[in-house]
Amino acid sequence: MLARLHFVVDIALSVAFTRNVKERWGDAGLKWLAGLPELTARLLRDWDLRLADPLPLSRNWVSRVHQADGTTAVLKLGVPETGHLADEATALECFDGRGAIAVLARDDARGVLLLEDARPGIQARSLVPRRDEEVTAALIGIIKRLHRPAPAGVELPRLSRRGASFARHLHRFPGEHMLPRHLVERAGSLFGELCATATGPVVLHGDLHHDNVLAAEREPWLAIDPHGVVGDPGYEIGAMLYNPDPAGADDTVLGLVEARMEQLADGLGMPPERVVAWGFVQAVLSEVWTFEGNGVMTGRPLRLARRLLPLLPD
Incomplete structure (x- = not known):
């Protein structure tokens, strides 16, 4: 019987980010953090993406990515049990690109969004x-x-x-x-x-x-x-x-x-x-x-x- 293949990527998780996730979501957050490298790797494979510039982290993992056509997007991952990224995606879809970034793809079960990259992105x-x-x-x-x-x-x-x-x-x-x-x-x-x-x-x-x-x-x-x-x-x-x-x-x-x-x-x-x-x-x-x-x-x-x-x- 063939061993199951595991796909992982090396992603940096700061102490502050890890603490924020633990404090906010407890055991669900800990479980999500443990599986984050493998989840990220599978998403990169499934959606044909390559990691680009990392972005500041708070309670979600976020990074710019290169899409297959060479354009950039923003990959955003969060604890799926909370449903907060699903609400974000639904709101953005209601806005339909008027005054807000667009949703390029979503996977609510895995707590994942692929979003338009606003450039130059100055706050x-x-x-x-x-x-x-x-x-x-x-x-x-x-x-x-x-x-x-x-x-x-x-x-x-x-x-x-x-x-x-x-x-x-x-x-x-x-x-x-x-x-x-x-x-x-x-x-x-x-x-x-x-x-x-x-x-x-x-x-x-x-x-x-x-x-x-x-x-x-x-x-x-x-x-x-x-x-x-x-x-x-x-x-x-x-x-x-x-x-x-x-x-x-x-x-x-x-x-x-x-x-x-x-x-x-x-x-x-x-x-x-x-x-x-x-x-x-x-x-x-x-x-x-x-x-x-x-x-x-x-x-x-x-x-x-x-x-x-x-x-x-x-």
């Missing part, structure tokens, strides 16, 4: 703060191109489900701890109100900010890495208010918030009070998620929430 964050108005205009343009009514039966999670994070946090941490309880309570209540008064459900990127928008050739800017969720269009603006991570003084980004909110309200035709409300809600939600993940917070979203609290309607 929008590189223009902040010196050209922030220009960048905000670009993000507004992307939102307008991405947002379409959610197709009937689309298999994406509903935004309203994210509201459970506030209740879960309040139950798990009954005291003040690092995240003030009154902020979580107010954000949870306001989140429900905003979802209940949605202007019409659209397919949302769900994590649209300066690190997830790249300079490209097919369109001036293309979005990457969507979470894929269906809900109120206003949710899209929250993450861009406290991003990107500043290269200099930590309050640089927060000093741009008022101008950004005014530009977003005007550019999207959204009531200013709704822009403020979604900014506050998402700032608190970001800290809730970060605290649940590793017990610490970045601090900047919390400072944004405190800054926006007095601007909320009574």
Whole structure:
């Protein structure tokens, strides 16, 4: 009986990447990491790809690859049990290349995507703060191109489900701890109100900010890495208010918030009070998620929430 052939490639997995996967997905993550070299090798063979430039890693393994015709693409692998790459692919297919990269191939069972390579791929964050108005205009343009009514039966999670994070946090941490309880309570209540008064459900990127928008050739800017969720269009603006991570003084980004909110309200035709409300809600939600993940917070979203609290309607 012939021995089973194993195909493996030598891929570099940093300590930080391995730790992130273990902390986020536990045993499923460990199993995925162990099989990643063999899985990658089989994908390269099955899809006729060759590894090219490695890309920064967070919780997915990502690399540029050469396709059979010589063009480049991006190969992205994630823990299949989570379903997050399937949601990403579905959202990108709904966007259909308008304002976002295209899906070239997907294998949900193995947690794999082959994606359009946005070149030159410079992140929008590189223009902040010196050209922030220009960048905000670009993000507004992307939102307008991405947002379409959610197709009937689309298999994406509903935004309203994210509201459970506030209740879960309040139950798990009954005291003040690092995240003030009154902020979580107010954000949870306001989140429900905003979802209940949605202007019409659209397919949302769900994590649209300066690190997830790249300079490209097919369109001036293309979005990457969507979470894929269906809900109120206003949710899209929250993450861009406290991003990107500043290269200099930590309050640089927060000093741009008022101008950004005014530009977003005007550019999207959204009531200013709704822009403020979604900014506050998402700032608190970001800290809730970060605290649940590793017990610490970045601090900047919390400072944004405190800054926006007095601007909320009574």
